[in-house]
Amino acid sequence: MxxxxxxxxxxxxxxxxxxxxxxxxxxxxxxxxxxxxxxxxxxxxxxxxxxxxxxxxxxxxxxxxxxxxxxxxxxxxxxxxxxxxxxxxxxxxxxxxxxxxxxxxxEAQFVGLLARVEDQVVDCFRHGGGVPYSAFPNFQALMAEDSGAVHDARLISVTLPLVPGLTARLEQGIDVADVGCGSGHAINLMAGAFPRSRFAGFDVSDAGLAAARAEAASKRLANVRFEKRDAARLGETAQFDFITTFDAVHDQARPDLVLAGIANALRPGGVYLCVDVRASSTLSENLSHPLGPFFYTISCMHCMTVSLAEGGLGLGTMWGRQKALEMLSDAGFTSVDVSHVDGDIANAYFVATKD
Ligand SMILES: C[S@@+](CC[C@H](N)C(=O)[O-])C[C@H]1O[C@@H](n2cnc3c(N)ncnc32)[C@H](O)[C@@H]1O
The missing domain is CATH 1.10.10.10 (Winged helix-like DNA-binding domain superfamily/Winged helix DNA-binding domain)
Incomplete structure (x- = not known):
């Protein structure tokens, strides 16, 4: 039977x-x-x-x-x-x-993007290691299209207000950084909305940075700059009042160093907004996750493997809330609020501060 x-x-x-x-x-x-x-x-x-x-x-x-x-x-x-x-x-x-x-x-475009590296990923199953970012030539453009629509709809009106008092501070003029900024649309939107604040985007992707600079130039934004910088070696001390990462921690080679560098780069009273995939760190708690197979597959075929390709931790897309809280604490953040946004089933919003 x-x-x-x-x-x-x-x-x-x-x-x-x-x-x-x-x-x-x-x-x-x-x-x-x-x-x-x-x-x-x-x-x-x-x-x-x-x-x-x-x-x-x-x-x-x-x-x-x-x-x-x-x-x-x-x-x-x-x-x-x-x-x-x-x-x-x-x-x-x-x-x-x-x-x-x-x-x-x-989102359907991710199927074709990931299928391109199937042979290399199968090889990694046999021999370990990873598939580097360079094997995903269209990644930045697709990511920009994917996250850009979300930022256009929600960044200024919904996401930033999750941080108490932030909009008023941005209007007065503060220093802001977006780490792993990709094609820079989020920070360009913020720079356009808050002309008295100063914005910096950091990424290692030449394609992403080129798109970011082109958009800033087309919008005539004078208060934003983009730099090629390894997020694990941010090397900034007390330079920023507000730092963001959008979907840019879990695929890092050394997310632990990235988070510690962000904590160090914040001024006293500064805030870190970490927007990352909404999940539990425990597989059995993700059984009814509406995008479970989607995210675990993206992880195996992109986020985890690009990290492992650099000898990194291979955290994975579904690193989850518990692991994120543990790593934020290890990085020096003493208070973390986790929010969710109506209509956004994909992301959790971690608002982190330190004493
Ligand atoms: C999933 S994408 C998110 C991009 C962007 N924040 C968005 O939401 O569209 C992750 C980004 O992290 C960047 N990245 C990966 N490793 C990095 C590193 N060591 N230093 C800086 N950026 C890195 C990638 O180039 C990519 O642009």
Whole structure:
């Protein structure tokens, strides 16, 4: 008799078939995002593949095959009698650029990004080590797209007010740093919103820093600078009043040194806002995490492996609240409040201060 806990074998087989279908669909959703097909279909009445391809300026044969995958995947509606296709409004609300941070098609792009390093990761399973950041050529652009939509929607109005009194201090004029700033959109947004404050972004990525500087120049921001700097060797003492990291601790080679460096870089009364993946440090407490397999996979195929590639700690994306609190304490922070934001299932917000 089958183990009741393991469930019925046929049911599990069905789930596995569903899994491979959904995995393929994720790749096609990514294609739909990159080609702009969702955005275009959201503005069109029901149309044939030829009409959609013409409007999108894409090859009709490819568009037709994509529409077939979308139709069988129940993402796009198809009328077999007339041959037209349509994107339902309640689907476009989650698949178009107009949806901002709700656009899940952006996340689907991680499937293709991670698949590029599958061979190297399999090799690491056999021999240890890691896959370096340089093996992910599109990472900065995708990360910027992913986090940029969230920052546009929430950074100034929701995230910064999580720190008591911060907005008023930013308006008066303080020194701010974003460590692991990537393409710099968060700190550029802050620099634009608070012209009396001074902002610095630190990262090791040339692509990220170039994008950050280009955006600052295009916005004519005179109060922000970007520096190539290893976050584990920040080397600043009492220079900043407010320091942020957005999704930039768990994939560090030495997150312990990064956190200690941030604590050291804060002036008395300074605040550190660490925005990082919302999870428990205990696997069994993550069973109902809405993005559990997504984050553990991103960890194995990116965040953990880039850390291990540098001989680092390999903390992993799902390092979790308990581990974060332990490491913040070890770094010298004496008070840490953990907040969550409505509608943000991915992040925890650690507001840390020291005596
Ligand atoms: C997951 S990304 C987050 C980027 C950005 N904060 C955002 O939310 O879009 C992590 C960032 O940490 C940077 N990083 C990794 N190791 C670093 C190090 N040792 N020093 C500085 N930055 C580092 C990466 O280049 C990358 O830009």
């Amino acid at each position: 089958a183990d009741a806990g393991a469930g019925d074998g046929a049911e599990f087989a069905g789930r596995m078939i569903h899994m491979v279908n959904e995995a393929m669909l994720a790749l096609m959703v990514s294609v739909g995002h990159r080609t702009g097909l969702f955005d275009i279909m959201a503005t069109m009445p029901p149309a044939t593949s030829a009409e959609i391809a013409a409007k999108a300026a894409l090859d009709e044969r490819y568009v037709r095959e994509w529409l077939a995958a979308m139709t069988t995947g129940r993402i796009i509606d198809h009328d077999g009698a007339t041959g037209v296709f349509s994107l339902p409004a309640d689907h476009s609300a989650w698949l178009t650029r107009a949806a901002g941070p709700d656009n899940i098609a952006v």
